Amino acid sequence: MEANSRVWKLIARKISGELDRMETEELDRLLAADPELAAKVLAMQQATVSTSGAIPADRKEQMLQHILHQQQPAEIPPTPVRKLHQRWYWAAAIFLGLIVAGSLYFFQSQQRVNWSIVQAKPGTRSNVVLPDGTTVTLNAGSELAYPTDFMNSNRQVKLTGEGYFQVAKNADRPFIIHTATVDVKVLGTVFNLRAYPNESKTETALISGAVEVTIHRQKDNKILLKPGEKVEVDNQLTTVTTTRSGTPATATAATHTKPDIRIGPLVKDPVDQQVQETAWLExxxxxxxxxxxxxxxxxxxxxxxxxxxxxxxxxxxxxxxxxxxxxxxxxxxxxxxxxxxxxxxxxxxxxxx
Amino acid sequence: MDVSLLIPRIVNSDEQAFRQFFHLYSDRLFRFANTILQVPQEAEEVVSDVFFNIWQRRENLGAVKNINTYLYSAVRNTALNYLKKRNPLASAATIEEIDTPQELTVISPDKQLISKENLEAIARVINNLPPACRMIFKLVKEDGLKYQEAADILQLSINTVNVQMGIALKKISQQIKIGQYIDL
Structure with missing residues (x-):
């Protein structure tokens, strides 16, 4: 029993990075006699545990404004800032729906890109803070994948479903979001991207900053959006054109040689001027x-x-x-x-x- | 990002540095506060209070020896005060008395490597650790704090931290199925 607890103390120190050289040698000897335990220790050492659960980005900005200037946010927030108590209510509501997502990542080799996946299951929301400070609010039934080694790789993520992105500014490292139909390249901005697989279109709605949307079927056609604009790209037609080589094109598909692309202003509620594309956040x-x-x-x-x-x-x-x-x-x-x-x-x- | 480079700038009232500092710590501190309070709205208020005080007294920040210990301890104390406010008749709350089961969903980045059931079993073990043990485990393994820092924050001895980490890891290891999913 005494020996057993000694082993676990040493293992704990190893995994926590607290082991000194003498102890390292002692533990190595103990583990050499128990390969299965050694394998488990290695797995636990390489695993990272994370509980997601974050302060919503607009609440953070509010806090900072309060702390630094004691005034309202300077940037256009996704929601009007009229009633503070109401905003608290929503902040609480977001958290009730938020899945407290934790992840354990086990990596095998350094060469492969390991993707960490955060999901918001149906009926829930998930808030993700990426290592660069970018925040993403995932709508119900959505999934975001990012390289486990995010800081040392390009800032690239994959989205299925809908996400509200507040991308941390970094001019040297553009942030790219891949979806089934389009790729969106940004330098630091706030926007909503809706790319549900069971919907007919992929919609990129820009709140502030600038984004560049590339459609997979037309790599050279880059659409630059201005704040307050959105672009809708038809998913169905993209799929049809993609698969046309293998299967005979249908009559409707043949009439379209490229995906339908619509650029237009964001839709605002005539009463409260709220942007409809991001209303799901509330x-x-x-x-x-x-x-x-x-x-x-x-x-x-x-x-x-x-x-x-x-x-x-x-x-x-x-x-x-x-x-x-x-x-x-x-x-x-x-x-x-x-x-x-x-x-x-x-x-x-x-x-x- | 190196925090030690931000501190002198914050002392000199550099708002940009303070913002970076805030973003670096706010979510971690929020999660820590929420483990104690279990009410996200209150946990947010605690984080806001702590950063508010830091900015108000930023000229003192340069004298702080260990910023991790300083921040987490401030959150701990503020959160415990919130608990007391909630129930003024309760005796002084301590970390050990908090019982806060938390749901954790586990996602594997590589489904071939380890089965979903196995990861879920591991997450369940972590979630079912005794509160103090789980808090220590999360501070050390998730937030990357040193034993000494975790011990100072939770006002425990460094040996207790070591023993509790050992207990947590032993329980977790019992759930790891070697050879079945992990190819080492």
Missing amino acids: YKLIFREETFEQLAAQIERAYNVKIIFQDDAIKMASFSGKVKDESVTELLNILQATKHFNYKTVAGQIIIY
Whole structure:
């Protein structure tokens, strides 16, 4: 028992980087007699543990403004700063939904790029702070991958789903976000990138700074966005053109030789001037002339529910509106006010009929 | 980023340096405060209070011997004061009395290397460590603090820190399945 606790004290010191030379020799001798333990020690030494859970970037800016100047943020925040207590409420809400994501990384060799993955599962949010200080708020059902060795490699990440990025400025090292349809290159800026695989388009909405969007199918066509602008790139057509070599192109695909690209201003709420593209940060669900089917995909992500249509006609019904802080039932009741449909909950699934 | 280079600039009222300093520590300190308080809103307030005081008395920052110990201790004390405010009748709260189960989701960057179940088992062990043990483990392994720093912050002996780290690692190692997933 005495010997056992001695081993573990030494192992703990080794893993914590507290071991001196004499102790190193002692531990090496002990581990030489127990290869399995030696392997475990190596694995634990190479593993990094991290609990995610961070202060939202806009709250940090608020804190800094308060501490340094005791005034409101100078930069345009994603949300209006009218009521402080309301913002606290949202800060708390974000954390309730936040998955406390921790990760243990086991690396095998130094040559390969090891990717660390942070997920926001359906019904949750996740806040990520990258080693360079860049912060990303991940919307429900999204995933961000970054090299484990982020600081010593290029600033490159992969996004599936939707993220609100506040990229730390570093002119020498551009920050590149890869998605299935586009790559977005930035130097230091705030923007929203929406790239859900089950949606028809990839949307890059710029709040401040500058970004350069490259479409995979047209590498030489670089779109520069100005603050307050967004670009939508059609995912479906990109996919069609990509796969055309192997399969015969359909009639609709043949009429398009390149992805549909739309550049336009951000959409603002006529009442409170809030930017709609980033309204999800406040748990607002916004839909503009979307089919029920498209809307259902959003609801499934945001509430972690499964929606099944038993009536194909209602799938195509179009909805426009904005809801905030409603339960799924409340939301469905609101939708029922504009279009006729029924729903029931069976075995945790919502059936629309 | 080397903190020791930022400190003299902060003492000279360099706001940019203070901002870097804030971003370097705010999330770590937030997580530490949240382990004690379990209320993110309060944990944010604690972090804000601590940095507010540092900026107000920035001319004293140059005299701080160990910035890690200084910051974490300030957060610890402020957080314990919040706990006392919450329940004024409770006797002086200490770190050991805090029981704060935390959910941890574990993601493997390389699914071939170690199975998801195995990583989840490891995370479960970490989450189920006794509060003081888990706090020590996280300060040392996650935040990279020295034994002496963790001991000073939690007001424990350095030997206690060593013993608790040993306990934590022994439990974790029992969950690691060597040969099955890890090719060494």
